[in-house]
Amino acid sequence: MKSTTMVVFFLAALTDCSEKPSAPPVTTSSASAPSAPATSSGEHGPGIDAPQGGLARGKVIFEGDRGDVPIDVEICQTDDQRRIGMMFRKSAADGTGMIFLMPQERVQQFWMRNTLIPLDMVFVGSDLSVVGVVADAEPLTLDGRDVGLPSRYVVELPGGYAARVGISVGSKMRAEGVPGIAAR
Numbered sequence: 001m002k003s004t005t006m007v008v009f010f011l012a013a014l015t016d017c018s019e020k021p022s023a024p025p026v027t028t029s030s031a032s033a034p035s036a037p038a039t040s041s042g043e044h045g046p047g048i049d050a051p052q053g054g055l056a057r058g059k060v061i062f063e064g065d066r067g068d069v070p071i072d073v074e075i076c077q078t079d080d081q082r083r084i085g086m087m088f089r090k091s092a093a094d095g096t097g098m099i100f101l102m103p104q105e106r107v108q109q110f111w112m113r114n115t116l117i118p119l120d121m122v123f124v125g126s127d128l129s130v131v132g133v134v135a136d137a138e139p140l141t142l143d144g145r146d147v148g149l150p151s152r153y154v155v156e157l158p159g160g161y162a163a164r165v166g167i168s169v170g171s172k173m174r175a176e177g178v179p180g181i182a183a184r
Helices: 079-084 161-165
Strands: 056-064 067-076 096-107 119-124 130-137 150-158 172-176
Touching (some): 056 096, 067 150, 119 161, 130 150, 130 161, 150 161
Antiparallel strands (some): 096 150, 119 130, 119 150
């Protein structure tokens, strides 16, 4: 694993845009598909075999096609939190999700390693506009998923939820209680 550019996320690994990952990421900024990372404890990764808890909480509100859509989110802001993300969750309720605060805006790529449920991935730029949505990502796969455009935030939602509530490219996001995103 490239220690200077790769961060294993709950669903993806983050790498520098100029490099191709040699091991699968949980979020990666290269367009190539990830390959599985080496782990010390088999399939689940080093010491990871249960959903994470204890994350800070906040709210994001998307201005969707059908009006405002409030989402109660858990906040992943450290490398370790992003590494685990929504792994091992058996369900996710509509109106809930997880926001990944990325260290910088770049093309982000996520995978579904150890993720048991389908998810929508909403990629949001620094200007808080949705730049793309990956809908109904298939669980338990290593396929890299991205939208090919830079984003600073990624919000994961239950699979199919974004379409049901009208969150799409161009939707605006605002936040309450999320570090680094000013409330408006």
